[in-house]
Amino acid sequence: MFQYIIDEIFYEVKKLDLKGKQAEYIPELAKVSPEKFAVSLFDLSGNTYEAGDTNDKFSLQSIAKVFAFTMAYRIKGKEIFRRVGVEPSGNPFNSLMQLEQENGFPRNPLINAGALAVCDVLIDELKHPERQLLEFIRLIAQNQHITFNNSVYLSEKETGYRNRALINLMKSFGTIHNSTEKVLDLYYKLCSVEMNTGELAKTFSLYANEGNIYGTNKQILTKSQTKRTNAIMQTCGFYDEAGEFTFRVGLPGKSGVGGGIAAVHPGKYAVAVWSPLLNRKGNSVKGMKILELLTTKLGWSIF
C-alpha cells in the first residue's frame, strides 16, 4: 500500500509544476539542480518506500539541528532547557529583534540562535565536538558513510554574517560560553551534513520509534524525551510556518533551506522529502505538498 501511495503522490506533485526559489545566499546550494525531487518513507517494520532522485545526497542544513539537539538532550537531560527554550518564535527564522528583547536566550533549539546555543553546549561537554557529533549522527543513521560537505561548510562559513550577528549578540548577553568562531565552526559543520532521502527517513525513524534506533537495542532518548523532541518539532520546526505545516500536514518535522523536510508519525513511520525550490518562508514547496497529500491519503494525522 505504501509504495502505491508514494508513487501516486510523487507523480501528482511532479505534474503540479509548483514554483519556488532556491536558496541563493549559500553559493554552494545555488548550484544544485532545481529539478531534483525525491521522497522516502521508512516504516517501523523496516521497509523503505520511495520515488524520485533518491540516490542524490543533499545538504541537511537546519534539519541537522534536530540531531545536535538530540545529542545535547541525551547528555544534559532537562538541564538543556536552561540554555534554550521550547516556544515558537513567531518571527522569521533569523530575527535578532526577539533575541535582543529576550536577553540573548534563544526561544527554541531549532532556530539558528538556539542551534548555536546547542553547539555551544556540545563544545562544553565533548572532548572532540566535531568528530563526536559526526559519530553520533552516523550512529543514529546506522551508516558510517554520512559526512560533512566541506565546500558547503566553507561557503556558508564565509558568508554567514547574520549568524555571526546572532552569536555575537548572544555572547554580549553572556549566553554563549565558548569562542564565537569555535561555535560557528561546529554549527556550519553540522549544517553541511549530507544524506539522501532514504538515509534521512531512516535516521528520523528514531523519533517515530520512542527514541530507539531501529533494528538495534540502542535507546538514544527516553520515551518522554522523544515525545518532547517531537513536540518541539511540531511547534518550532518550520521557521515562521510551523502553524501552516501543523495545519496542512499534522506531523512533527523539520525543514532545511537545502530543500529537505523530515517528519514522523510516532509509532508508525518517518518520511523524508527533497526538492530545492523553497517558498517565501524557506520551506520546500513540493516537500510541503507531498507531505500534505501523504497524510490526507493515509488518513493518518496526529490530530
Add this chain to the structure above:
Amino acid sequence: MFQYIIDEIFYEVKKLDLKGKQAEYIPELAKVSPEKFAVSLFDLSGNTYEAGDTNDKFSLQSIAKVFAFTMAYRIKGKEIFRRVGVEPSGNPFNSLMQLEQENGFPRNPLINAGALAVCDVLIDELKHPERQLLEFIRLIAQNQHITFNNSVYLSEKETGYRNRALINLMKSFGTIHNSTEKVLDLYYKLCSVEMNTGELAKTFSLYANEGNIYGTNKQILTKSQTKRTNAIMQTCGFYDEAGEFTFRVGLPGKSGVGGGIAAVHPGKYAVAVWSPLLNRKGNSVKGMKILELLTTKLGWSIF
C-alpha cells in the same frame, strides 16, 4: 480506569500546593475563590469521569474563542483564513507590536486580535450575531442552559483598554469591517460564557470526534476542518506557552484567564480542568500540571 486515574492525579495535584495568581484585571474574575479546582474527562463512549468542584461554573474567557472560530470556519470554509492566520504569535497574548508590523492581520484566531477578527466575520455573516452565537454554543454543548455572564461581560467591557487598542489598530489598517463597539460587544459576550468542567469537556468532545456532536448525527466541522482546528490549538492555544504545553502535555487545547483549560485527544477523549491560579504566562498552574500527569499516566500523547 479513567475514574481511578482522575482521582489519583486530582489528589496528587491538590497536595502539591502549587502557587499562582488570579487574573486581577477583570474585577469580576478576581472574586472567584482561588481554592476552586475541578477536572472532568469525557470519553467517546459518552462517559464522564470527574473530581473536585465540578458543579461550579466558571468563565470560559479565551477558551470560548475556539467556539467562535468553529462557527466562523463552518460558515466561511477556508475563506476564513483571509481574515486570520494560523501561525503562533511568539509574543505575549495581547501584544500590539506584532499586529502593527503585520499590518493589522492577526496571526491566529486564538489570540485576542484574531478572535476580534472572527467576531467581525460573524457580525458580517449573521443576522443576530449575539443570539446565534449563543445558540451555536448551546448546540455543540447539547445544553440549553449555557449562557453569558452579564456581570463578567460588563466588567470586562468597561476595563478592556488593550482590546480597544487592538481593535482600533486593526480598524486603522482596514482589517475590521464593523464598528469597533459592535465587535467588542460580541467579543466580550463570547468571553463571558460560563460552563462547569463537565459541560466544557463534553462540548470539546466535538474536536475529539472528527467534528461530530457526540450522541447526535450532526456534523459541525468536516474531518479535515477538525484536524486543522486541532492543529491551530496545538500551536496557538496557550498564549506564549504553546510550546511548553505541547511539550508537557502533548494534546491540542485552549486555556483561558478564568483558569480553565480544555484539551482533546483526537479519537479518544476531551478533558477540562479548572483552577483560577495562573502562572506568569496566564495559564492555570494546576490545570497544566494535571493534564501533564494525565497524559503521562495514560501513556497517551499524540507524539
Add this chain to the structure above:
Amino acid sequence: MFQYIIDEIFYEVKKLDLKGKQAEYIPELAKVSPEKFAVSLFDLSGNTYEAGDTNDKFSLQSIAKVFAFTMAYRIKGKEIFRRVGVEPSGNPFNSLMQLEQENGFPRNPLINAGALAVCDVLIDELKHPERQLLEFIRLIAQNQHITFNNSVYLSEKETGYRNRALINLMKSFGTIHNSTEKVLDLYYKLCSVEMNTGELAKTFSLYANEGNIYGTNKQILTKSQTKRTNAIMQTCGFYDEAGEFTFRVGLPGKSGVGGGIAAVHPGKYAVAVWSPLLNRKGNSVKGMKILELLTTKLGWSIF
C-alpha cells in the same frame, strides 16, 4: 530686506514644481487645493513680511500640540515631565510599538501619544478645558477670531482609529486619567484650530521672544521654559524627520499634516509656511524647502 528675501524664496520654490501628496486619511483635509502656498515672517520689531495665499486659513493639526503643551507647562511647571518625556521617538509619528515597550509613557509632547497625555493633563487641571484652551490660544495669538474648525474636528474624530489605539494602550498602562473619549475630543478640537500663516507666525513669536506675547507685557513661559520648549521642538518637532529639519533648516519648529510649518529663530523672528503637499514623512515639501532657503539666504541659523 526681509520682504525682498521672502519674495525671492517664495518664487524660487514656486518654480521648483516640487511633488508631494496631500494627507488623505482626514477627509476634510483632502479637499484643500494642493496649489495653496504661503509664507509669513514676523520679526521682533512687530513687522510681518509675507507672500502667497496668506489670507487662507488652514488646519494647524500637530502644530497646535505646541500650544497645548505650552499651556500645560505654564500650569504644571516641570511636573509636566512626569507625564511626558523630552526625547525624540525615532519612529514614525504614530507607532504603538515604542509606546508599548515604554509602558505607555509617551516620549515627548509633540508626538500623538504625548499630545494626548497633555490633553489629559489639561482636563485634569481646567474647569472648561475646551473653552479655556481656545481662550489660551487666542491670548497668545492676540486674536479673538481664532477658532476650531468643526467639520475637520468631526472628520478626524470619526476616522482616527490609530489615535484611539494609542490612547487605549496608554489607558491600559494607567498613563491616562480621564475617559478616552473626553481626551480624544479635546485632542481633535485642538488639531482642528485654524490660522493663516500671518496669524501663525505672530503666535509663534512667543517662542522667539523669551516667552512673552509680543507687544504686551504678558509673560506666558519663563525664559528657561521657553528655551526648553524650543529644545523639544528642535529634537521632536518633525515626526521622523527632526534630524533632517535640524540639519537643513537649523531652527526649532513644528509641522502638521495640514501642510503648515512654524519655526522660530530665538531673539529674531518667527516664520510660518503652508503648502498641503507632504513628503513621505508627513512634512510639507515646499515648507521644508522655503525654510531651508530662508536660513541659507539670511545666513542665520542657530548652529
Add this chain to the structure above:
Amino acid sequence: MFQYIIDEIFYEVKKLDLKGKQAEYIPELAKVSPEKFAVSLFDLSGNTYEAGDTNDKFSLQSIAKVFAFTMAYRIKGKEIFRRVGVEPSGNPFNSLMQLEQENGFPRNPLINAGALAVCDVLIDELKHPERQLLEFIRLIAQNQHITFNNSVYLSEKETGYRNRALINLMKSFGTIHNSTEKVLDLYYKLCSVEMNTGELAKTFSLYANEGNIYGTNKQILTKSQTKRTNAIMQTCGFYDEAGEFTFRVGLPGKSGVGGGIAAVHPGKYAVAVWSPLLNRKGNSVKGMKILELLTTKLGWSIF
C-alpha cells in the same frame, strides 16, 4: 569672566556629590579613578579657561566618532549621507532592532552602527586609514602628540560582542563594504584616542569656528557642512538622551562612555568636561550638570 564662571560651577558641581557608575564593560576604563573631574573652555579669542584634572588624558570613546565623521564628510561631501542617516535613533545606543528594521542603514553617524559605516567609508577612501585618521585628528587638534591608547584598543576589541553583532548584521544587509575585522579595528582605534579636556575643547573649536582650525587658515568643513555637523550633534549626540541634553544644555555636543563631553556654542566657544561617573543612559553625570550650569550662568544658549 569665563575663568570666574568656570571656577564657580566647577566647585558647585564638585560639592553636589552626584552619583553615577563607571563603564564596566570596557575593562581598561574601569581602572580610571572615579574622582577625576575636569572642565576646559576654549573661546574664539584663543583663550583656555579651566579647572580640575586638566592634565589627565582620558579615552574619548564615542566623542571621537565626530572626528571620523568630519573626515568622511570632508572627503565625500553630501555623498556620505548615502551611507548614514541624520535622524535620532530613539533607542539605546547599541540597539540592533532598529538597524534590522531599517535594513542595515544606520540612523546617524554618532551611534555605533553609523560610526562603523563611517569607518568603512574611510577604509574605502584612504590608503592608510589608521595612520591618516590619526593624522587628521592631530591636524584639527593642532597637536602632534595625540595618539591611540593601545591597551584600551585591545581591551575593547576583545570584548566588543555587540559591535561585532552590529557590523555582521550590516554586512548581511550589504551596508558594509570591507571585512568586518578591518572596520572594527579602525573603529576601536578611533574610540581609543586620548586627550585631556583642554585639548578636546581646542579641537572642538572647529565646530564653533565655521569649520576652520583656530589660529590657522585651514578650513576643514564648509560653513554649511559645519552647521550640519552641529545639527547632527544636537539631535543625536547623547545616546537616548539627546532631548534631555538639548533641553538642559541647549548646545550641540557629543558624549563618550569614558566620561567626557564636548560641546560648542557656534561663534563663541567650545567646552570639554570629564568625569567618569555615568548616568543610566551612559552620559557623564557631572559633565551634564556643569554644562547645564554653564549655559544658565552665561545666559547663552542657542535656543
